[in-house]
Amino acid sequence: MSLKEKTLDLKKRKEQVLLGGGEKAIEKQKKIGKLTARERILSLLDEGSFHEYDMFVEHAARDFGMDKKQLAGDGVITGTGKIFGAPVCVFAQDFTVAGGSLGLMHARKITKIMDHAMQLRVPIIGINDSGGARVQEGVNSLAGFGEIFYRNTLASGVIPQISVILGPCAGGAVYSPALTDFVFMVDNISKMFITGPEVIKTVIGEEISMEDLGGARVHSEKTGNAHFFAETEEECFEQIKKLVSYLPWNNRVKAKAIEPKEPKAEYKIEELVPVDPAQPYDVRNVIKSVTDDSDFFEIHENWAANVVIGFGRMNGETVGFVANQPNVLAGVLDCDSSNKCARFIRYCDAFNIPLVTLVDLPGYLPGVDQEHEGVIRHGAKVLYAYSEATVPKITLVLRKAYGGGYIAMNSRHLRADFVFAWPTAEIAVMGPEGAANIIFRKEIMEAADPEAMRQEKINEYREKFANPYVAAAQGYIDTVIEPEETRKFLLHALEVSVNKREPRPQKKHGVPPF
């Protein structure tokens, strides 16, 4: 064969693979509103940047007549590309090829691209759309899953790992997304569960639809297994690109900085927070009033909304924000919100992203269900995560900071680098109402008019202790600032913390209250 003929032969072979599972299967995929695996990769990556590998890999199933079947690329597409110029490794399961089922070679393609990502120290993005283990390949497909999970764990905290669920992801397959840093889901398309509705029905008799059991809404509002919810695949890809723009390529470098900008004029910080600590407000506006260009990219927007987490930029650099949200459940910490912010704090710490914490919370949520759900253990994760983090940690107390909530929200005692407070801050062991009832119990009980005495004592306590100056007198907060000065103080604190080093005792690893 001449070179020309050989090249022609190569082109033919490639075309065969590009057909995926064939026209019929593609049509079926499109009918339910899904893009094909290749279309997904192409719309996610910068134009012309995708380079595919292992196109000619053949599947390893030899039993049940499988040896006579051809499976294009063994049902998964892998390669490298760029997002806003940043290099990434990517794989996408192709549901049109044997339902995207995971066999030995399919798994090898995935683990190979994961190994690449680790060697190159760049983010990995996995698009999941698979019926699960390829039953015909038996224990080899289980081995494949195991090899993926192991690599997910090794890569954790080294390179950003992003999972995109764009189809079913059931049984063992769900553990890979669960081990990664961020999970994206799309309404009506994504499904995630360990056991499906049918098994649940036969084993314990509960009836539920697939969407109600493990749809995008359930995981982004109820379980917290998904970090991002989108109405369409296109919206989902935009979210992924935006997220990648905030992240460093790996744990040895910082996220890429962009041109700094002033916050937008419409966010007037002095007007955003009511002085009365009982009045709610949206803390996200306070974040937007201090970030560059008022940009705030929220994570877990719909789950445990009583705490807000996400990325913004200050002086052009990525900052992780954690803030109590008085608008939702009074901004309390509970099981879910503790889990939510603890993991985010560890993420930021692993990837050199400084943390800014905005505090305004009445404390931990009281209730039998919370106690029985183990709020002690979950709440402790917040303390663990803040104490463990060695990135620059800056705290701003807006209003209420009482009791355990005060300690947990990145207090000086957990080694915050800077703690600022507004004059509206109330830093005390508990709220005035509760404290007066305990300290002045006798006086209140013995007074001629107990209710009047109670009010008097509440006022007395509020005057004396519900302010930032008691804590400032001890040096627990560094300074009380005017709301207008907030951005200035935060920018300066971030700037002077840039070379922060905090040595820690030698250990293999800690044992956080998982």
Add this chain to the structure above:
Amino acid sequence: MQFAEEGRVYTTNPTRKYLERKVWKQPNENEVKALIPGTVISLETETGLQVKQGDLLLVFKAMKMHNKILSPKDGVVKSINVAIDQVFKKGDVLVVIE
């Protein structure tokens, strides 16, 4: 107890937590339920009124804070099950919208 999974039956002991677990029920989307216990401060709507998604339905006190309940959808207020100063529990149905 007997446990059947994938065509095979297992004999095993249940845990107390398993026996006492709440069985999932399809939530009624018309009911606006309390997510935390609280005390009603003010009612901002009336039975029979048309409301839009995001409209303020009532304000209650909980955790030293005033909290708002917004309408989860467009509809007509079918009933308001709480009164001013009434204390309610988590999970109580506060308002029904149809």
